[in-house]
Amino acid sequence: MIMKTIRTPTKLASLILFSLSLYLAMHKRMNNRRWFLWVSAMVGIIGAPLFISTLIHRNLGEQQPRMHAESATGGVGVDVDVDASATSIQLRAILHYATSQVVPQLSLAEITLAFNVLQSLNRPANILVFGLGRDSLMWAGLNPRGKTVFLEDDPKWIQTVLKDAPDIRAHTVSYRTQVREADELLSSYRSEAACWPGAATLRGNERCRLALHNLPDEVYATEWDVVIIDAPKGYLAEMPGRMAPIYSAAVMARDRKGSGVTHVFLHNVDRKEEKAYSEEFLCRMNFVQVVGKLGHFQIPPMTNLTRAGDATFC
Numbered sequence: 435m436i437m438k439t440i441r442t443p444t445k446l447a448s449l450i451l452f453s454l455s456l457y458l459a460m461h462k463r464m465n466n467r468r469w470f471l472w473v474s475a476m477v478g479i480i481g482a483p484l485f486i487s488t489l490i491h492r493n494l495g496e497q498q499p500r501m502h503a504e505s506a507t508g509g510v511g512v513d514v515d516v517d518a519s520a521t522s523i524q525l526r527a528i529l530h531y532a533t534s535q536v537v538p539q540l541s542l543a544e545i546t547l548a549f550n551v552l553q554s555l556n557r558p559a560n561i562l563v564f565g566l567g568r569d570s571l572m573w574a575g576l577n578p579r580g581k582t583v584f585l586e587d588d589p590k591w592i593q594t595v596l597k598d599a600p601d602i603r604a605h606t607v608s609y610r611t612q613v614r615e616a617d618e619l620l621s622s623y624r625s626e627a628a629c630w631p632g633a634a635t636l637r638g639n640e641r642c643r644l645a646l647h648n649l650p651d652e653v654y655a656t657e658w659d660v661v662i663i664d665a666p667k668g669y670l671a672e673m674p675g676r677m678a679p680i681y682s683a684a685v686m687a688r689d690r691k692g693s694g695v696t697h698v699f700l701h702n703v704d705r706k707e708e709k710a711y712s713e714e715f716l717c718r719m720n721f722v723q724v725v726g727k728l729g730h731f732q733i734p735p736m737t738n739l740t741r742a743g744d745a746t747f748c
Contacts, residue, residue, distance in 0.1 A: 523601040527575030538569030539664070540701065544728040545572070548662065551697050551730070552576055555659060562658045562686075564679045565665025566595050566604050573662065574602055581656065585649070587666050587674065605650045609666060609674035610643050616677055616707045619644060620714060623681075624746070631736070631747045634685045644681035657692050664701040668708070676700070677711050684715040684747055687733035695732040703729030717748035 531537065538545060552559055558580035563573055566586035574582045584604040586592050592604050611619065623629040628641035637654045639645040661683045668675035680700065687696035698716055702708050704727055712721075712729060722730040 521575075521578050523571065523599070524575045524578055526599065526601070527571040530571050536568050538572055539567060540569060540728060541726050544701070544726045545569075547723070547725045547728055547730060548660070548697075548699050549576060552660065559659040560656050561660045561662065562653065562656075562683075563662045563664070564607075564676070565663075566592060566602075567664070569664075570595060570602055570604075571599050574599075583653065583656075585653070585665075585679075605653070607646065607649060609646075609678055611674055611677050612671065613668050613673050613675040613707060614671040616675055616710070619677060620710060629681075631685070631688060635689075636682055636685055644678050645685065646678055646682040657690050658686060658696060659694070660697045660699070661686070662699045662701075668702070668705065675707055676702075677707060680708070680711040681715050684733065688736040688747075690735040695734050698731040698733055700729045700731070702727050713748075715747045719748065 552561075559577050560580060561573060561577050561582045563570070563582065563584045566584045566588075570584055573584075582603065584602060585607040586604055587607050587609060589606050592606060596602060596604065623642065623644060626642055627633065628639055629644060634642065634645065636645050636647060636649065639647045663676055663679045663683060665679075666674040666676065683696075683698050687698060690696055700708055700712055700716070703712055703724055708729075712731070716731040716733065720731045720733050722732055724730070
């Protein structure tokens with residue numbers, strides 16, 4: 435039997451990941467009818483105790499009970515000590531991933547890589563995510579009490595996602611690049627002083643086409659602990675590609691004033707453009723590991739050894 439004990443708001447993040455792992459394990463072995471029965475069981479096992487006990491605590495002031503439930507398959511047991519401080523978006527995420535056939539684009543192994551980094555911070559984090567999609571509730575739910583902001587280039591898609599997840603914080607972003615320009619931009623950026631690492635800024639930097647110059651103020655004002663780049667699309671020549679997010683993530687990480695590093699996760703790191711731009715701006719020396727197609731980089735703040743005239747990031 436698999437046992438999972440949830441005692442604190444932070445541990446609820448583990449339950450979200452647990453719901454995803456259950457889905458991936460069970461859906462492979464089930465037809466649609468069995469899937470429906472299992473979904474119904476999961477609603478009772480995970481969703482109902484969390485919501486009901488939270489409501490009881492808030493409305494009656496009673497101490498929340500410890501609950502145990504076991505799935506009909508006999509293979510999964512869940513012990514839940516529900517804390518009233520569990521955020522609504524966590525509860526929404528748990529129910530969503532416990533009952534939906536739609537799961538994040540990333541594999542469980544890739545998600546776990548980022549999840550372990552979030553857990554290691556041991557505090558609410560500032561997470562910036564390029565791309566709004568099937569994993570948005572998950573990232574927000576894995577960061578209780580922290581700030582999780584999404585940047586998406588499709589305004590209509592933002593509205594679609596927010597209908598089902600109104601707690602998500604998302605902004606529209608526009609890109610000035612196309613995949614067909616990736617090679618030219620990479621070879622020419624050093625000739626533009628506004629792109630140089632020692633002097634580069636993002637806000638209002640129209641001269642450097644790789645700089646995301648018109649983002650919302652909160653993006654520039656926040657020091658991001660984690661940056662996840664899983665957008666925009668980059669598999670066709672006319673698509674924006676991820677050149678600007680990679681460059682801009684590097685600039686933000688190097689400009690960090692607080693202690694610690696910035697963790698940058700780049701999906702499709704094996705693709706031509708992503709590989710070339712990550713080597714140029716995120717740097718091999720900052721590379722930690724790759725799991726599946728998700729690359730992890732730890733970028734330290736810019737030091738005094740970096741001169742304003744330097745034309746390379748690595």
